[in-house]
Amino acid sequence: xxxxxxxxxxxxxxxxxxxxxxxxxxxxxxxxxxxxxxxxxxxxxxxxxxxxxxxxxxxxxxxxxxxxxxxxxxxxxxxxxxxxxxxxxxxxxxxxxxxxxxxxxxxxxxxxxxxxxxxxxxxxxxxxxxxxxxxxxxxxxxxxxxxxxxxxxxxxxxxxxxxxxxxxxxxxxxxxxxxxxxxxxxxxxxxxxxxxxxxxxxxxxxxx
Amino acid sequence: xxxxxxxxxxxxxxxxxxxxxxxxxxxxxxxxxxxxxxxxxxxxxxxxxxxxxxxxxxxxxxxxxxxxxxxxxxxxxxxxxxxxxxxxxxxxxxxxxxxxxxxxxxxxxxxxxxxxxxxxxxxxxxxx
Numbered sequence: 339x340x341x342x343x344x345x346x347x348x349x350x351x352x353x354x355x356x357x358x359x360x361x362x363x364x365x366x367x368x369x370x371x372x373x374x375x376x377x378x379x380x381x382x383x384x385x386x387x388x389x390x391x392x393x394x395x396x397x398x399x400x401x402x403x404x405x406x407x408x409x410x411x412x413x414x415x416x417x418x419x420x421x422x423x424x425x426x427x428x429x430x431x432x433x434x435x436x437x438x439x440x441x442x443x444x445x446x447x448x449x450x451x452x453x454x455x456x457x458x459x460x461x462x463x464x465x466x467x468x469x470x471x472x473x474x475x476x477x478x479x480x481x482x483x484x485x486x487x488x489x490x491x492x493x494x495x496x497x498x499x500x501x502x503x504x505x506x507x508x509x510x511x512x513x514x515x516x517x518x519x520x521x522x523x524x525x526x527x528x529x530x531x532x533x534x535x536x537x538x539x540x541x542x543x544x545x546x
Numbered sequence: 547x548x549x550x551x552x553x554x555x556x557x558x559x560x561x562x563x564x565x566x567x568x569x570x571x572x573x574x575x576x577x578x579x580x581x582x583x584x585x586x587x588x589x590x591x592x593x594x595x596x597x598x599x600x601x602x603x604x605x606x607x608x609x610x611x612x613x614x615x616x617x618x619x620x621x622x623x624x625x626x627x628x629x630x631x632x633x634x635x636x637x638x639x640x641x642x643x644x645x646x647x648x649x650x651x652x653x654x655x656x657x658x659x660x661x662x663x664x665x666x667x668x669x670x671x672x673x674x
Contacts, residue, residue, distance in 0.1 A: 370618025370663045395618070395664040426609025426666045428639060459611050459636065493613055493634040522614050545617060 367419045367435050367453065368398045374546040375400075381539045383407055383477070383507060388417070396421040402439065408509055409474055413447065415439035422452075432456040437468065447472045451479075460487050462499060478508040485520070496523045503531055503539070583671040585642075586635055593633050593642045600630055600644040601651055606668040607660060610639050618663040639668075 369375045369392040377388040384407055390400025402415040417439040425432040434454045441447035451468030464483040470476065485501030499520040506513040518531030518539065529541040583604040594602060610616050616634045619641060623632050628649035633642040641660070645651060657667040 370622060373618060373621070395662055421664075424609070424664060426664075428608050428668075429611065431609040431611050431615070457611055490637070491613065493616065493636050495613070497613055525614075525617055527614060545614075 367437065368392050368395060368421050369545055371395055376544045376546070378542045379540065382537045383479070383509065390417065390419070396424075408477070409472065411443075414442045415449070416442075430456065430458045441472075443473070455483075459490050461485070462487075462501065475509070479506070481505040483518075485518075494524065496521060501531075505539075583640070583669075584638060585640060586638055589633070589635055590642065593631065594644070597630065597644045599647045601647060601649060602673040603641075603643040603645070603651065603656070604671040604673070605641040605643065605656065605660065606670075607639050607641055608666040608668050610634070610636060610641075610665050612636075615664065619660060619665070622659055622663060 367390075369390070371392060371394050373392050375390050375392070375398070377386075377390075379386045379388070385405040386402055388400055388402040390398045392398045398417075398419040400417045400419075402417050403412070404415060405412050417437070419438075420436045421433060422436055423432070423434040432455065435452065437449070437451045437453060439449050449468055449470040451466060453464070453466040455462065455464035457463070462483070462485040464481075466479075466481045466483075468479045470479075482504045483501055485499040487497070487499055489498070491497045501518040501520060502515065503518045504513060504515045514533045516531050516533030516539070518529060520527065520529040522528070522543075525545040527541075527543040529539075531539040533539075583606070585604055594600075607619075610619075613634075613636060616636065620632055620634060623629050623643065628646045629643060630646060631642075631644040634640075635642065643656075651672070653670045653672075656670060660667050
């Protein structure tokens with residue numbers, strides 16, 4: 339497995355490490371009952387815009403518009419996410435989600451995957467697996483995520499997570515290890531990371 | 547990238563200073579039923595200011611570790627016209643709620659609402 343070093347100079351590494359040592363990450367694919375969530379993601383494989391509605395805290399249904407950078411196609415997924423397991427503890431929470439989607443291109447174009455996370459107010463860990471099948475190509479994506487909160491913010495504060503993500507996809511057959519920053523305040527969240535091989539990995543989210 | 551990280555460090559540092567400067571002590575609040583609830587004194591004082599006639603509840607919640615997830619609790623309870631004020635204390639795992647003096651409090655319903663949001667109620671203490 340080949341890991342690429344993030345494109346950072348010495349100063350950037352020092353800055354990043356200082357930030358990491360002194361200073362929190364995540365995104366929930368299911369909202370509270372009656373809640374709407376808007377998400378936009380961009381990475382080396384695709385740009386997406388996704389709006390979902392959660393009738394309960396365990397289910398979300400939504401529509402995702404995808405601009406596929408591999409096939410240069412644009413299509414729409416009807417998506418369903420199910421919270422399979424949630425473990426609440428006094429100081430932590432763990433979750434396991436099932437993600438599925440079917441495209442307007444037909445029954446041969448779909449994806450499925452799982453995502454899991456465990457977090458305290460200081461530490462975050464997560465993983466994900468997704469398999470996308472289309473008429474032309476099948477892609478598997480996997481990631482591992484670990485992060486730390488440099489400070490513990492109060493309710494309503496700006497919260498910050500500094501994270502490391504390892505990502506792999508079968509299309510380019512490469513793995514990337516890169517830093518990622520997640521910021522959220524109130525109902526808005528932004529997450530971004532960058533590596534030479536994965537390029538920009540950006541995620542925006544807003545809950546209504 | 548360099549500029550981006552420097553800006554983030556600056557924002558984070560300011561926020562960290564603010565968080566540490568506002569660190570509060572806690573107090574065991576005596577409740578109506580004789581029990582006590584551990585709350586952040588300054589936070590509770592600020593919350594209860596001007597709410598002398600209100601029915602105040604201190605709800606202890608498990609699994610409330612993140613601001614983004616706790617938003618659902620606030621948004622759901624704010625739909626209730628009898629609710630005057632709500633605050634979430636992530637440090638102590640508490641939800642502070644103030645209801646109109648005339649409101650009928652249904653603790654079971656409150657616990658169910660929080661459970662439906664994805665967290666678990668450990669205890670509900672009342673102060674009225």
